[in-house]
Amino acid sequence: MAAGEFEFIRWLRGRIPPDSRVVLGPGDDCAVLARPGSDVLITTDVLTEGVDFRLAEVGGRAVGRKAMAVNLSDIAAMAGRPTAAVVGLVLPAGPGSRALAEDIFLGIEEVAKQFDVAVVGGDTNAWDGGLVISVSVMGETTGTGAVPRSGAKPGDWIFVTGPLGGSILGRHLNPTPRIEAARLLHQFVRLTAMADISDGLAADLNHILEESGCGAELVAEAIPIHADAVRLGARTQRSALDHALHDGEDFELVFTLSPEGGEKLSKEMPWPGLFKIGDCTKSGLTLIEKGASRALQPRGWSHEVV
Amino acid sequence: MAAGEFEFIRWLRGRIPPDSRVVLGPGDDCAVLARPGSDVLITTDVLTEGVDFRLAEVGGRAVGRKAMAVNLSDIAAMAGRPTAAVVGLVLPAGPGSRALAEDIFLGIEEVAKQFDVAVVGGDTNAWDGGLVISVSVMGETTGTGAVPRSGAKPGDWIFVTGPLGGSILGRHLNPTPRIEAARLLHQFVRLTAMADISDGLAADLNHILEESGCGAELVAEAIPIHADAVRLGARTQRSALDHALHDGEDFELVFTLSPEGGEKLSKEMPWPGLFKIGDCTKSGLTLIEKGASRALQPRGWSHEVV
Numbered sequence: 285m286a287a288g289e290f291e292f293i294r295w296l297r298g299r300i301p302p303d304s305r306v307v308l309g310p311g312d313d314c315a316v317l318a319r320p321g322s323d324v325l326i327t328t329d330v331l332t333e334g335v336d337f338r339l340a341e342v343g344g345r346a347v348g349r350k351a352m353a354v355n356l357s358d359i360a361a362m363a364g365r366p367t368a369a370v371v372g373l374v375l376p377a378g379p380g381s382r383a384l385a386e387d388i389f390l391g392i393e394e395v396a397k398q399f400d401v402a403v404v405g406g407d408t409n410a411w412d413g414g415l416v417i418s419v420s421v422m423g424e425t426t427g428t429g430a431v432p433r434s435g436a437k438p439g440d441w442i443f444v445t446g447p448l449g450g451s452i453l454g455r456h457l458n459p460t461p462r463i464e465a466a467r468l469l470h471q472f473v474r475l476t477a478m479a480d481i482s483d484g485l486a487a488d489l490n491h492i493l494e495e496s497g498c499g500a501e502l503v504a505e506a507i508p509i510h511a512d513a514v515r516l517g518a519r520t521q522r523s524a525l526d527h528a529l530h531d532g533e534d535f536e537l538v539f540t541l542s543p544e545g546g547e548k549l550s551k552e553m554p555w556p557g558l559f560k561i562g563d564c565t566k567s568g569l570t571l572i573e574k575g576a577s578r579a580l581q582p583r584g585w586s587h588e589v590v
Numbered sequence: 591m592a593a594g595e596f597e598f599i600r601w602l603r604g605r606i607p608p609d610s611r612v613v614l615g616p617g618d619d620c621a622v623l624a625r626p627g628s629d630v631l632i633t634t635d636v637l638t639e640g641v642d643f644r645l646a647e648v649g650g651r652a653v654g655r656k657a658m659a660v661n662l663s664d665i666a667a668m669a670g671r672p673t674a675a676v677v678g679l680v681l682p683a684g685p686g687s688r689a690l691a692e693d694i695f696l697g698i699e700e701v702a703k704q705f706d707v708a709v710v711g712g713d714t715n716a717w718d719g720g721l722v723i724s725v726s727v728m729g730e731t732t733g734t735g736a737v738p739r740s741g742a743k744p745g746d747w748i749f750v751t752g753p754l755g756g757s758i759l760g761r762h763l764n765p766t767p768r769i770e771a772a773r774l775l776h777q778f779v780r781l782t783a784m785a786d787i788s789d790g791l792a793a794d795l796n797h798i799l800e801e802s803g804c805g806a807e808l809v810a811e812a813i814p815i816h817a818d819a820v821r822l823g824a825r826t827q828r829s830a831l832d833h834a835l836h837d838g839e840d841f842e843l844v845f846t847l848s849p850e851g852g853e854k855l856s857k858e859m860p861w862p863g864l865f866k867i868g869d870c871t872k873s874g875l876t877l878i879e880k881g882a883s884r885a886l887q888p889r890g891w892s893h894e895v896v
Contacts, residue, residue: 289714292691296712299699303708305673315710317674317728320627326710328726330678332717367611368623372636372678372724385598393605402609403602404621404632408595411638411720418678418713418724420634422623 308432311495313361313479314423316430325423325430327358333414337457344384346457347417348391354482355421356399356461357535361480362430363470364423366399366463371406372418381410388417399463427470431539436477436496440564441546446536446557448485449513449527459535465555466537472554478539484530484584485561489538490569496540502562502580504573510534529571532584540564614738617801619667619785620729622736629736631729633664639720643763650690652763653723654697660788661727662705662767663841667786668736669776670729672705672769677712678724687716694723705769733776737845742783742802746870747852752842752863754791755819755833765841771861772843778860784845790836790890791867795844796875802846808868808886810879816840835877838890846870 297310307323308316314327331351333339339347352369359366371392375381385408396403401421445465462480469475477496479488485507493500504525513527520527538561541549549558562572571580603616613629614622620633637657639645645653658675665672677698681687691714702709707727751768768786775781783802785794791813799806810831819833826833844867847855855864868878877886 292688292714295692296695296709299695300709306708306710308710309708310711312711315674315676317708317710319625319630321625324625324630324728326674326676326726326728328676328678328711328724329713330680330715330722330724332680332715332719332722334719335715335717368621368632370621370632370634370726372634372726374636374638374722382598386601389602389605402612402615402623403606404612404614404623405616405618405634406602407635407724408598409636409638409641411641413638413640413719414717416636416638416680416722416724418634418636418722420632420676420678420726422630422632422728 308430312433313358314364322424323430325359325362325364325425326420327355328418328420329354330416330418332416339415342457344387345391347415348388349395350457351417351419352392352395353459353461355419356463357459357480357482359421359423360462360466361478361537363426363466363475363478364430365426365467366401366421366423368402368404369396369419369421370404373406373408374416375408375410376415377410377412399461426467428474431470431475431478433477433479433492434495436492436498436540436564438498438564438566439543440476440540441543441560442500442538442540442562442564444485444508444536444538444559444561445555447508447510448481448534448536449510449524449531450516451512451531451533453512453516455512456533459533461535462537468554473541473545473548476540476542478537481534481536481538482532484532485538486529486580486582487584490582492540493569499565499567499569500562501565501570501572504571506559506561508559529580530584614736618739619664620670628730631665631668631670631731631736632726633661634724634726635660636722636724638722645721648763650693651697653721654694655701656763657723657725658698658701659765659767661725662701662769663765663786663788665727665729666768666772667784667843669732669772669781669784670736671732671773672707672727672729674708674710675702675725675727676710679712679714680722681714681716682721683716683718705767732773734780737776737781737784739783739785739798740801742798742804742846742870744804744870744872745849746782746846747849747866748806748844748846748868748870750791750814750842750844750865750867753814753816754787754840754842755816755830755837756822757818757837757839759818759822761818762839765839767841768843774860779847779851779854782846782848784843787840787842787844788838790838791844792835792886792888793890796888798846799875805871805873805875806868807871807876807878810877812865812867814865835886836890
């Protein structure tokens, strides 16, 4: 995510005319295209050497896995089912480029098999620069259709699908896209809005709030903190909660639903590890910590590789 | 196109299992996915600074146009109708990156409007490297379905949609995807195989021959030579014919059809500027020049920016 990407997306959305073929255009986790039968989802993510991974440290296979997984996470964020992927590779030119391409593909294949995605095409280039991998994934909607970012309402409950923070210690390379959780939840109860946590909980929840035109109040003690957030906090001198709120690339889901739906979910827990972290309000983004309320900055951390 | 891309694609195709959702996998101009109603096409192309364009010379808008057009050319090669595009951008970090992103989008938009394609999403990154743009385009099949590379038969006639060679003098930046020609031809008569000319006539025709398991005999005098091929030949000391046969990025179409279909086409010419350049044979790739036959090398020229 480049600095200023949101301003650019805003500019871009202002230019793009309405189109009867497009159910949902730029600005959500996936675009949704109207098709006979179920609608079609499409999403794309580009990963670059030095920003999203350090090739020399992690190797091509991990890069392939991550490139695939982050796209599947976007499909999960719509409660979709992934079907097919195309891959664009820009390889550093040189004698190792073929072996690197194979390693990357093996990583892509590993994740594709796990989530039943067909790798159907691609484009391979070489240049005098670093490795770039671009993956586009198509999918289908499930149940009552795609879950957008825009459907949250004041009073809705807010959940996340797992503990957050500190993914940079290693989890960011091998996330588990929450495809299954999302479909199961979406079948079980109507979700009003959803996003995957790629930029950080506060930032991604804020995308939901902006698209939905509402606010949120989070409860600090309810936010599930990953052990990595504690470990990282010991190193950075920031609190583990701060890491859980603002670190990126957890690739868990944050979603909202009606209080009735939330109660049903809390009672029956169709997916292990659901955490109610707060409620939607009319406006603002606040955090209640030890009974005191403070404004929560919707900042995420840039994907710096440490 | 990286050196060795074809060996890599061969390796990759050997690894990809059959999938009932996939009508046509890697190795054609687009992948074809089975869907209710018409099948879905998907293709992706990645362009890199210094290989596919020189940013400082041509500017962002031309880069955006080219990135879109080369993908639409792949849709044309299946006789498809493009519907939607997603864009991945990796920008050189710095104060000019936002303006560059806008310029690129304006180029994308220009071509998208011209061919009625919805730009539905994307991903924007910045790094300490050159500009990379990755576009994936989805489309629908038309008429009797997608035209693959694999359907040519000995005896089939071979056509191209326009004059070839010397695109590097400027045309490579602003090609006209032959969407309309392909659909019109495909409605008019059954095409047996088709590819767009991105690597060069000899190289792209050879892809058709390899996929179809047949050969071809071309007639030198019948090959339409672009004025740019003549101009470039004067500079390179290679013949204009050599440029027409081997230069890349013309983005015209080369296609095959039955002799009956070919006769009907030649008689009624539903598209101006169709050229019959030869016939399919059982094997080999030969060129008849001044009555003498010689083997034609299926080489294309790498996309070097001169």
